[in-house]
Amino acid sequence: MRTCVCIASLLMLLEGCTRPAVHAPVTLVLLDRESVSKPYLEEYQKELQEFTRETGILVNLLPSPESTDEQLALWQELLKTGASGPDLYGIDAIWAGILNEDLMDLKPYFAKEISEDSPPVVAAYTVDDKLVAVPYRVELGLLYYRTDLLQQYGYRAPPSTWDELGTMAARIQAGERAKGRKEFWGFVWQGADSEALTCDALEWQASEGGGHIIEKNKTISVNNAETVRAWQRAARWVGSISPPSVLAFKEWDAQNVWVAGDAAFMRGWTVAYAGSREAGVPIRDKFDVTLLPAGKAGRVGTLGGAGLAVSRFSTHPREALALVRYLISRDVRVKRSRVLTGPTTEPKLREALLGSETNPDFALLTRAFTNNVISRPSNATDKKYEDVTHAYMHAVHSVLTGEETAPRAVAALEKELIRITGFKKGPPLREDTTPERKF
Numbered sequence: 001m002r003t004c005v006c007i008a009s010l011l012m013l014l015e016g017c018t019r020p021a022v023h024a025p026v027t028l029v030l031l032d033r034e035s036v037s038k039p040y041l042e043e044y045q046k047e048l049q050e051f052t053r054e055t056g057i058l059v060n061l062l063p064s065p066e067s068t069d070e071q072l073a074l075w076q077e078l079l080k081t082g083a084s085g086p087d088l089y090g091i092d093a094i095w096a097g098i099l100n101e102d103l104m105d106l107k108p109y110f111a112k113e114i115s116e117d118s119p120p121v122v123a124a125y126t127v128d129d130k131l132v133a134v135p136y137r138v139e140l141g142l143l144y145y146r147t148d149l150l151q152q153y154g155y156r157a158p159p160s161t162w163d164e165l166g167t168m169a170a171r172i173q174a175g176e177r178a179k180g181r182k183e184f185w186g187f188v189w190q191g192a193d194s195e196a197l198t199c200d201a202l203e204w205q206a207s208e209g210g211g212h213i214i215e216k217n218k219t220i221s222v223n224n225a226e227t228v229r230a231w232q233r234a235a236r237w238v239g240s241i242s243p244p245s246v247l248a249f250k251e252w253d254a255q256n257v258w259v260a261g262d263a264a265f266m267r268g269w270t271v272a273y274a275g276s277r278e279a280g281v282p283i284r285d286k287f288d289v290t291l292l293p294a295g296k297a298g299r300v301g302t303l304g305g306a307g308l309a310v311s312r313f314s315t316h317p318r319e320a321l322a323l324v325r326y327l328i329s330r331d332v333r334v335k336r337s338r339v340l341t342g343p344t345t346e347p348k349l350r351e352a353l354l355g356s357e358t359n360p361d362f363a364l365l366t367r368a369f370t371n372n373v374i375s376r377p378s379n380a381t382d383k384k385y386e387d388v389t390h391a392y393m394h395a396v397h398s399v400l401t402g403e404e405t406a407p408r409a410v411a412a413l414e415k416e417l418i419r420i421t422g423f424k425k426g427p428p429l430r431e432d433t434t435p436e437r438k439f
Contacts, residue, residue: 143159212376308324
């Protein structure tokens, strides 16, 4: 129902954005995925306003729903409206195969730019050699931790393994509760039955060597002992180091607990860094960020973010391409880096998260940690990814709630994925490893 209301409201907004008369300025309509970071949204608005000042082209940025499922449904519905829909869309890193047919091929216009980007990032937006979108915001799953609390409890560094995370989170939680902070928790993450859980759970299993759910060679690998153990460990967190309500947490929910100072650790996206440094946030100068803990196969973070796509129905494709080029330009990325990281950020961390004045590449994070990036199986499954991810998140959630055991859940999931995709089952693919870089 909520998605239907959003669609109706946006269609009304679009009707109000009547295409300009012959001599009036061109107005581009942009529908983008809103970020959980207020500073990011404020900076984004400034960038669009500056683009208008430089070019005379107006940009109408439309609001969007919060959840990924609702966003995708809205994008699909509006693309069906053809020329009456938005000119540009910000698309998730997993939507290229789903929305491909209604979007322009941007490769002829941005060949140089994408040649300089991280291969895993470009691949996420490429379908059969067609560049469906140009990446402009790169996200990676990371571990946020309280530097002050680690110091108080005698820890010189953040946890390097999931087991260490469990031990440290439990000890800090017990100590803080002994001081009267009864609502303090060791670790918050995204446990709702949503796309966010797909990202979290993929990190758990892949770090243990449990594979990518569906491998690049289109074999289904999820039914293995490493995945079972990873899911079982996460289920033990619920009610112990993580609140029972974590089973309903999406990004905003986890971040609200984190910025309030009520958690020692948080799994969050790169963009949560800026939100954690907002004025008035209790933990503003009391946290840091690192790669997620390792399992026996290493440390990985799910690739996320957004790319800018141009509707093939746009009546202003040249102007739309100009806006894309502006938003991924060096000068804009430098300004964004300065605003979002703040002047006191440790230089190496600044560069890893958002780039720097000397290297403003927004994909620097994935370049520096290519071996630590894992992608969801959207490229392997194309339009079937929606069904795949829903089956996966439901299976994981059933284990976290105790409704199903992990061995039975992964076995049932394997059968369901075979039915959805027609692929055969196979073992997880073992990838080459390279020395790990650290912040």
